[in-house]
Amino acid sequence: MTTNPHIRADRLNVYYGREQALKNISIGIPANRITAIIGPSGCGKSTLLKSFNRLLETNEQVTISGSVSVDGENIYGQGVEVTAVRKKMGLLSQRPYPLPMSIYDNVAFGPRLYGIKKKQALDELVERHLKQSSLWQEVHHRLNDPASSLSIGQQQRLCLARGLAVEPEIILGDEPTSALDPASSQRIEQRFLELKNDYTIIIVTHILRQARRLADYIIFLYMGEVIEAGPAREIFEHPKEKMTREYINGTIS
Amino acid sequence: MNKRILEETVMRTLMKLSTLLILSVLVIILITILVKGLPALDLAMITQSPKGGFYLGKEGGILNAIIGSLYLAGGSTLIAVCLGLPIVLYLNIFARPCSRLVRFIRFSLDVLWGIPSIVYGAFGFTLMLFLGLRASLLGGIIAVTFLILPIMCRTMDEVIRMVPRELLHASYALGATRFETAFTVVVRQALPGIMTAVLLSLGRGIGDAASVLFTAGFTDHIPDSLLRPAATLPLVIFFQLSTPFPEVQNRAYASALVLTVIILAICLTSRALTGRYTKHTIK
Numbered sequence: 001m002t003t004n005p006h007i008r009a010d011r012l013n014v015y016y017g018r019e020q021a022l023k024n025i026s027i028g029i030p031a032n033r034i035t036a037i038i039g040p041s042g043c044g045k046s047t048l049l050k051s052f053n054r055l056l057e058t059n060e061q062v063t064i065s066g067s068v069s070v071d072g073e074n075i076y077g078q079g080v081e082v083t084a085v086r087k088k089m090g091l092l093s094q095r096p097y098p099l100p101m102s103i104y105d106n107v108a109f110g111p112r113l114y115g116i117k118k119k120q121a122l123d124e125l126v127e128r129h130l131k132q133s134s135l136w137q138e139v140h141h142r143l144n145d146p147a148s149s150l151s152i153g154q155q156q157r158l159c160l161a162r163g164l165a166v167e168p169e170i171i172l173g174d175e176p177t178s179a180l181d182p183a184s185s186q187r188i189e190q191r192f193l194e195l196k197n198d199y200t201i202i203i204v205t206h207i208l209r210q211a212r213r214l215a216d217y218i219i220f221l222y223m224g225e226v227i228e229a230g231p232a233r234e235i236f237e238h239p240k241e242k243m244t245r246e247y248i249n250g251t252i253s
Numbered sequence: 254m255n256k257r258i259l260e261e262t263v264m265r266t267l268m269k270l271s272t273l274l275i276l277s278v279l280v281i282i283l284i285t286i287l288v289k290g291l292p293a294l295d296l297a298m299i300t301q302s303p304k305g306g307f308y309l310g311k312e313g314g315i316l317n318a319i320i321g322s323l324y325l326a327g328g329s330t331l332i333a334v335c336l337g338l339p340i341v342l343y344l345n346i347f348a349r350p351c352s353r354l355v356r357f358i359r360f361s362l363d364v365l366w367g368i369p370s371i372v373y374g375a376f377g378f379t380l381m382l383f384l385g386l387r388a389s390l391l392g393g394i395i396a397v398t399f400l401i402l403p404i405m406c407r408t409m410d411e412v413i414r415m416v417p418r419e420l421l422h423a424s425y426a427l428g429a430t431r432f433e434t435a436f437t438v439v440v441r442q443a444l445p446g447i448m449t450a451v452l453l454s455l456g457r458g459i460g461d462a463a464s465v466l467f468t469a470g471f472t473d474h475i476p477d478s479l480l481r482p483a484a485t486l487p488l489v490i491f492f493q494l495s496t497p498f499p500e501v502q503n504r505a506y507a508s509a510l511v512l513t514v515i516i517l518a519i520c521l522t523s524r525a526l527t528g529r530y531t532k533h534t535i536k
């Protein structure tokens with residue numbers, strides 16, 4: 001599965017000021033699979049995720065060395081447009097942050113940035129992506145309402161639709177269900193299982209059971225280092241490292 | 254335990270007292286203006302320009318100053334928004350946060366905020382002499398813009414700083430540039446605060462006398478060009494109060510009433526307008 005990874009990190013080091021958050025990370029993320037990044041709190045999961053869409057560099061104190069390639073191209077290379085990198089990825093954060101505009105405008109935000117202006121084309125995009133994130137049923141009669149009027153679970157699905165509307169290849173989720181109720185979480189998980197046919201999905205999760213349910217591939221981080229990475233079944237059933245075994249059994253957390 | 258409850262009660266009483274104090278000052282001012290000004294107020298006052306001898310108690314009104322003040326405050330507020338918004342977006346979105354430059358700009362704005370308006374008037378006047386301008390609407394607008402720019406910037410700055418980082422990240426993650434994020438997401442999110450900043454500045458600009466004393470001049474005519482002098486309400490009040498005639502002094506209170514009503518009207522309409530936009534704000 002690592003033969004032709006969609007994303008590949010190579011000797012990636014990340015520092016916040018002096019403190020090193022990621023240490024010499026070299027991993028591959030398989031295409032059209034769900035990869036789960038697991039590990040205890042503060043081990044660098046969010047940092048690793050944010051290094052993939054270059055959101056890390058919005059923090060001035062961060063220094064990054066090494067490389068991350070998407071489709072074989074180093075996204076930290078010279079002359080790479082950061083917006084082009086980000087367009088390839090949709091992001092779901094821990095808590096949904098809809099943009100301060102209507103439901104419709106939230107989904108149309110990305111397409112408008114990329115020059116789609118015609119109302120008909122936008123209408124069609126908005127409908128398609130709201131359906132894809134199974135929100136259409138609930139909101140089609142009130143697309144002009146403010147996005148903040150939705151429930152948190154609906155907002156998270158709106159954020160998914162908003163991310164899908166820029167037609168990315170990759171979906172990044174940083175504990176995307178941790179603020180949601182069980183029913184909403186399940187809907188998001190269901191979406192992920194369907195979307196993985198067309199997208200490469202990477203989620204950070206605290207919940208081992210969620211990782212078991214969703215993931216095809218697991219990356220286990222501990223104190224900024226990759227302890228073990230591999231197919232989910234191997235990791236869960238025959239972990240090579242003692243530490244992985246302990247984490248999975250709940251002895252370290 | 255008792256000590257804590259006592260502390261709580263004392264503090265609460267103090268807070269209530271100070272609120273009461275401020276409120277009563279406001280109420281007393283309003284009552285004074287109403288009692289003294291209302292009898293002196295008539296339709297002519299707000300529909301006519303001064304006829305000869307208005308400041309001696311003869312016929313006429315203060316329409317010229319009403320219009321002059323609106324032009325002046327409106328013009329300078331507009332310029333201050335156009336200059337201030339980019340400054341504030343630069344400070345919060347584009348510049349490195351907490352860099353020396355950013356701290357220096359914030360510090361300068363705070364200092365500028367504290368400078369008395371007469372100094373801005375004098376500075377504006379010097380600038381006008383240098384540019385070869387005479388006392389005019391334009392001169393007044395320039396001086397008042399200097400006066401309100403720091404207020405505008407720092408007030409907007411405080412609200413834009415409150416925009417959650419994650420909201421910016423959500424926009425960046427969709428591939429938006431900083432510029433696109435600033436002018437769509439940030440401005441919308443901070444719109445209520447931006448409106449407050451504009452209102453504060455407008456109120457300050459329309460009510461200030463010292464900065465326009467030398468720069469805008471004074472006239473009995475409604476200004477019809479940027480290069481003509483313009484009368485303003487604060488100066489009208491000042492001139493009327495400094496005459497020895499009681500009926501003219503009462504007109505000063507009527508003028509103050511007009512000024513207060515204008516400010517109130519501006520506040521209420523913009524509150525109503527922002528209500529329509531704040532519904533999108535993310536909490």
Ligand SMILES: Nc1ncnc2c1ncn2[C@@H]1O[C@H](COP(=O)(O)OP(=O)(O)OP(=O)(O)O)[C@@H](O)[C@H]1O
Pocket residue numbers: 016021039040041042043044045046047048059
């Ligand atoms: N903005 C920042 N400035 C300084 N240090 C940071 C910053 N963000 C994260 N760190 C540090 O980097 C390390 C990794 O943080 P990160 O947020 O990636 O952890 P995480 O695995 O996502 O944790 P959690 O499960 O709690 O979300 C932590 O030690 C944290 O203290």
Ligand SMILES: [Mg+2]
Pocket residue numbers: 045046047174
């Ligand atoms: Mg995290």
